[in-house]
Amino acid sequence: MKENYRVLSETEQYILLYLISVKEGVAVKEIYEEMKLSPNAVTLAVNKLINEGILIEKREEVFPRRRLVYLSEKGKKIAQLLLQVQEIMKGNQ
DSSP: OOOOOOOOOHHHHHHHHHHHHSSSOEEHHHHHHHHTOOHHHHHHHHHHHHHTTSEEEEEOSSTTOOEEEEEOHHHHHHHHHHHHHHHHHHTOO
16 A cells, blocks of 8 residues: 655755754745745745645734744754755765
8 A cells, every 4th residue: 555645845845944044934035035946836835835734834913024934843853854864965974
């Protein structure tokens, strides 16, 4: 019987690695501008990660009412594992 799981897309992995490198919430716009990815690709990936409980979304109450995203506890664990994979790929472990 086939296991039911999903592989993170490259964009999703980039987002998780970016968020673990910053210590606070990040505006979705800042993610795609900083990472030079398409706004649509980032928005779709962020929405999927929020729906899976990997990211947490908070909207600011004051203008400009940015949409901020944070790693959930689950997201932090996944991002840490991605960092470990990166280190192994570099040959540092």
